Amino acid sequence: MVIVAYIRSHPIRASVANIFILNLGITDFIVGAFMWPVNLTWLIKGHWAFGELLCKVWLIADYTVSVVSVLTMVLISWDRYCLLTMGAQYHTYQTKKRLSLIVSFKWTVVCMWYTLLAFAWSPITGQYNVNYANNCEMEFSYSLGGTIVVNVLEFFIPFTTLLILNMAVYANIKRRSRGIVGPSPLTNQLTLSISRNHEQSDHPSCPRNDGHSARQVFNDQDREGISFNNSANNAPEASEAQAHGRPTGNRVMGSSETKERTFARHRKAAVVLAVLFDIEANL
Known part of the structure; x- marks a missing residue:
C-alpha cells in the first residue's frame, strides 16, 4: 500500500523525505513476498532443501533488507534533525537527487558487504562449518569474532546514532518550547516581511507588496513539511489592518501553543522510530 500510494499520489511524491518511507515499504515487500515463503518452507520441512x-543468495537478500531497514530509520532521524536545525536551507539541501543517491549507495554497499561474507568467508578463513544439505546459515555465524563485528556494524552503531539524533531533536524542540533557543530562520523571515509591510503602509508613495513575501515564506514552510495554524496565514493582513487603524481581532495563535504542538509532533515521531527500530532488532 505504501508503494502504491507513493506512485499514485503526487502530493506524497512531492515530499522529499517520503523517499525514505518508500524505501521502508520496498524492504517490507521483499521480506513478505520472497523471504517469508522460503523461510516457511524451511520450517515446515524441517531442513534446508x-x-x-x-x-x-537467500541469506544475502535477507540480511540486506534487514540492515537497509535499520539504516533507513537512522536516515529518517537524520532528516528530521536537518529539518529542525537547517531552517530555510533544508529545502535546497535535501533534494530528491541527493536522497536517491544516498539510498542507492546504501543498498549497494550493504549488498556487496553480505555478498563478500557469503562467498568469500570460507575461502579466506578456511572454515566450512555449514552443511547446506540440512541447514542454511552464514559461515561467519560460527566465528565469535565475526559475529561480534557484524553485530556492532549492523546494530550497535545504528542504534547509537539513532539514539543520539533523536535526543538532539528532542532537546532542541524542548529548548524552543521554553524559549531558550531563538526563533527559527523562517520565523525571522516572516517578522521581516511584516515589518516591511508596516513601512510601506507608512509611506503611500512606495509600491506596496501586499504581504507577498510573507505568503511566500508560508509556502516554503508548507513545502518543507512544517505546518502552521491557518490563522498564521493572516499575519500580513493583520499588520496591514493595524497600519490603517482597523481592529484585527484574535487571529494569530500564540507562539507558545505553536511550539508546544511542534514539540509534540517531533516527540511522537521519535517514539515511532524507536518502536520500529526495536521491532527490527528483535527480528
Missing part, C-alpha cells in the same frame, strides 16, 4: 547457492 534448496542447496548451497540458493541458500547464500
Whole structure:
C-alpha cells in the first residue's frame, strides 16, 4: 500500500523525505513476498532443501533488507534533525537527487558487504562449518569474532546514532518550547516581511507588496513539511489592518501553543522510530 500510494499520489511524491518511507515499504515487500515463503518452507520441512547457492543468495537478500531497514530509520532521524536545525536551507539541501543517491549507495554497499561474507568467508578463513544439505546459515555465524563485528556494524552503531539524533531533536524542540533557543530562520523571515509591510503602509508613495513575501515564506514552510495554524496565514493582513487603524481581532495563535504542538509532533515521531527500530532488532 505504501508503494502504491507513493506512485499514485503526487502530493506524497512531492515530499522529499517520503523517499525514505518508500524505501521502508520496498524492504517490507521483499521480506513478505520472497523471504517469508522460503523461510516457511524451511520450517515446515524441517531442513534446508534448496542447496548451497540458493541458500547464500537467500541469506544475502535477507540480511540486506534487514540492515537497509535499520539504516533507513537512522536516515529518517537524520532528516528530521536537518529539518529542525537547517531552517530555510533544508529545502535546497535535501533534494530528491541527493536522497536517491544516498539510498542507492546504501543498498549497494550493504549488498556487496553480505555478498563478500557469503562467498568469500570460507575461502579466506578456511572454515566450512555449514552443511547446506540440512541447514542454511552464514559461515561467519560460527566465528565469535565475526559475529561480534557484524553485530556492532549492523546494530550497535545504528542504534547509537539513532539514539543520539533523536535526543538532539528532542532537546532542541524542548529548548524552543521554553524559549531558550531563538526563533527559527523562517520565523525571522516572516517578522521581516511584516515589518516591511508596516513601512510601506507608512509611506503611500512606495509600491506596496501586499504581504507577498510573507505568503511566500508560508509556502516554503508548507513545502518543507512544517505546518502552521491557518490563522498564521493572516499575519500580513493583520499588520496591514493595524497600519490603517482597523481592529484585527484574535487571529494569530500564540507562539507558545505553536511550539508546544511542534514539540509534540517531533516527540511522537521519535517514539515511532524507536518502536520500529526495536521491532527490527528483535527480528
